[in-house]
Amino acid sequence: MKKHAILKTSMLAGAMAASVTVAQAATVNVDLGPNGAGTYVGTGAAPDAGTIWNNVSFAASGVSITVPTAEVTGLVDSTGVATGMGFRLESISPSTSTTQFRSFGNGGTTDLQGDRLFSRNGALGTVVISGLDDAKTYDIYLYTAGFNTNYTIGGITKNADASSTSNGTFVEGEDYVLFSGISSTSNEISIGVQDGVGALDSFGVLSGFQVVSVPEPSSTVMIGAGLAFLGLRRKRHA
Numbered sequence: 001m002k003k004h005a006i007l008k009t010s011m012l013a014g015a016m017a018a019s020v021t022v023a024q025a026a027t028v029n030v031d032l033g034p035n036g037a038g039t040y041v042g043t044g045a046a047p048d049a050g051t052i053w054n055n056v057s058f059a060a061s062g063v064s065i066t067v068p069t070a071e072v073t074g075l076v077d078s079t080g081v082a083t084g085m086g087f088r089l090e091s092i093s094p095s096t097s098t099t100q101f102r103s104f105g106n107g108g109t110t111d112l113q114g115d116r117l118f119s120r121n122g123a124l125g126t127v128v129i130s131g132l133d134d135a136k137t138y139d140i141y142l143y144t145a146g147f148n149t150n151y152t153i154g155g156i157t158k159n160a161d162a163s164s165t166s167n168g169t170f171v172e173g174e175d176y177v178l179f180s181g182i183s184s185t186s187n188e189i190s191i192g193v194q195d196g197v198g199a200l201d202s203f204g205v206l207s208g209f210q211v212v213s214v215p216e217p218s219s220t221v222m223i224g225a226g227l228a229f230l231g232l233r234r235k236r237h238a
């Protein structure tokens, strides 16, 4: 009886340790800008050592972008491994000749914030991250550049002020906002991007983003416990 109890404990601990090793956070980095812009290489604000970024663009600098755009697929994670994630510009509201998505930056901009997408003249731009797993949660870092911008996910709005600079350092509330523990719906997360101060008359900027998938701790422990239970059953029937 005593031997059994020790076996149970060690099996459970072993199964839990194994599942913790398997479930690692993965980060996907996206540098947004116009066609031909350079790709940022380096770390961002997310606690991730990977330095590989996807360079995503929809039009030349200063050219209006028709929405919804095609889905950009084939995004890789920060170590270069393929993921099922994608990205698109979903809508702009109101949509007139003066309120569209556009991109900005010269072709040589290899930093993260120097090139960007923006919703014009106070319009609400909605972008979508796709190919997510509804069973996971995500930490989402959204980067601005030089314009006070509001970002909205699931009815929660966060603000990055206009004091950001492309100096290689990232300060929350200035250079970026962070949404933690976000779940996807139908494998997608929608993000609103809009002018963040005073009258709705200026730009809402998105210069890039990071998505960190957070392993679900409760399901990880449950898998471990389930494995241990199966092991015990097997032993009992042997």
Ligand SMILES: [Ca+2]
Residues within 6 Å of the ligand: 031, 032, 033, 037, 038, 039, 040, 109, 110, 111, 112, 113, 115
């Ligand atoms: Ca860039």
Ligand SMILES: [Ca+2]
Residues within 6 Å of the ligand: 195, 196, 197, 198, 199, 200, 201, 202
């Ligand atoms: Ca304004």
Ligand SMILES: [Ca+2]
Residues within 6 Å of the ligand: 031, 032, 033, 111, 112, 113, 114, 115, 116, 207, 208
């Ligand atoms: Ca950028």
